[in-house]
Amino acid sequence: MALLRMRTAQGANATEIEKKIKRGNALRQGSAWRGSRGLAALLAVVVVCVCAAAVWLYVSSLDSEITETLVRQAELVSPRPRVYSVPCSEDYENYKRYPGCTPLKCGRAVTDAVVTREESQVLKRLAERGLALAGSDGGASILDLHSGALSMGKQFVNIYRNVRERIQAEIAETFGLDPTLLYLTKPTFFSRINGTIAKTQHDEYWHPHIDKVTYGSFDYTSLLYLSDYGSDFTGGRFIFMDDNGNRTVEPRAGRVSFFSSGTENLHRVEKVEWGTRFAITVSFTCDPAHGISDPAIP
Numbered sequence: 001m002a003l004l005r006m007r008t009a010q011g012a013n014a015t016e017i018e019k020k021i022k023r024g025n026a027l028r029q030g031s032a033w034r035g036s037r038g039l040a041a042l043l044a045v046v047v048v049c050v051c052a053a054a055v056w057l058y059v060s061s062l063d064s065e066i067t068e069t070l071v072r073q074a075e076l077v078s079p080r081p082r083v084y085s086v087p088c089s090e091d092y093e094n095y096k097r098y099p100g101c102t103p104l105k106c107g108r109a110v111t112d113a114v115v116t117r118e119e120s121q122v123l124k125r126l127a128e129r130g131l132a133l134a135g136s137d138g139g140a141s142i143l144d145l146h147s148g149a150l151s152m153g154k155q156f157v158n159i160y161r162n163v164r165e166r167i168q169a170e171i172a173e174t175f176g177l178d179p180t181l182l183y184l185t186k187p188t189f190f191s192r193i194n195g196t197i198a199k200t201q202h203d204e205y206w207h208p209h210i211d212k213v214t215y216g217s218f219d220y221t222s223l224l225y226l227s228d229y230g231s232d233f234t235g236g237r238f239i240f241m242d243d244n245g246n247r248t249v250e251p252r253a254g255r256v257s258f259f260s261s262g263t264e265n266l267h268r269v270e271k272v273e274w275g276t277r278f279a280i281t282v283s284f285t286c287d288p289a290h291g292i293s294d295p296a297i298p
């Protein structure tokens with residue numbers, strides 16, 4: 001009797017164990033099933049990501065108005081400038097020629113080795129301060145460094161003169177000029193551009209223009225960028241509009257882009273989509289009569 005009870009107990013135990021085994025199998029099957037569902041979901045996510053990336057690549061390749069990017073933001077052009085020669089236009093023939101200065105070679109160049117990022121940061125802070133005082137309501141604002149209304153202080157005056165001299169030396173070396181025959185000219189200004197729609201014609205920086213046509217005295221134009229394309233702002237790339245295509249330079253803080261000012265360098269700036277773009281335009285003439293001096297200590 002006792003034995004029987006033991007057997008029954010054993011039998012009961014056996015069924016329990018069987019049940020447990022079955023339950024275990026069911027659980028394992030379930031988790032295998034859930035596992036493969038997870039895999040499917042992961043696969044779906046991967047497929048969606050790949051599709052999104054493909055669409056993004058396709059959309060960015062639709063950047064069809066841009067033929068070539070001359071210099072990307074992430075590149076560091078140093079120590080030598082990257083130079084692109086272009087045949088000179090006839091614009092210079094309408095003006096008196098100054099040997100050793102008037103462009104005989106024309107072109108455009110970019111360098112990241114003339115102004116440090118630290119200097120560009122200091123200049124940007126000064127630009128922010130100056131432009132805040134100027135109290136413009138956005139779009140494109142400029143702060144003329146020779147308006148007389150400006151008093152940026154000693155720090156600005158010193159950095160500016162120093163940076164201007166180095167840019168001038170770089171232009172002279174690149175174009176084979178005598179640096180002492182180049183003169184700073186008007187207008188020379190800070191610009192701040194954000195995504196606000198321009199209200200005045202003056203703001204419409206995105207229209208193609210030729211510096212020598214707009215300002216007869218310009219012979220060489222330089223731009224010193226104070227913010228980074230892609231992280232401080234999007235849009236706002238500089239575009240050289242050639243007959244056979246549009247070529248861009250992506251702004252980078254501390255980057256100097258310079259070019260002969262004639263029709264050979266017809267250009268525009270893309271509309272800024274997001275963020276704020278700061279730059280300084282520093283222009284040079286060969287005509288001493290149009291020369292101006294650096295901003296002085298107020």
Ligand SMILES: *[C@@H]1O[C@H](CO)[C@@H](O)[C@H](O)[C@H]1NC(C)=O
Pocket residue numbers: 136137138139194195196275
């Ligand atoms: C542009 O800057 C102005 C002045 O600081 C500001 O009022 C405006 O909201 C800004 N616009 C955008 C789109 O950030």
Ligand SMILES: *[C@@H]1O[C@H](CO)[C@@H](O)[C@H](O)[C@H]1NC(C)=O
Pocket residue numbers: 064065066067241243244245246
């Ligand atoms: C250059 O850009 C302008 C407008 O920005 C556009 O009308 C023109 O088709 C572009 N040229 C080329 C060759 O893509």
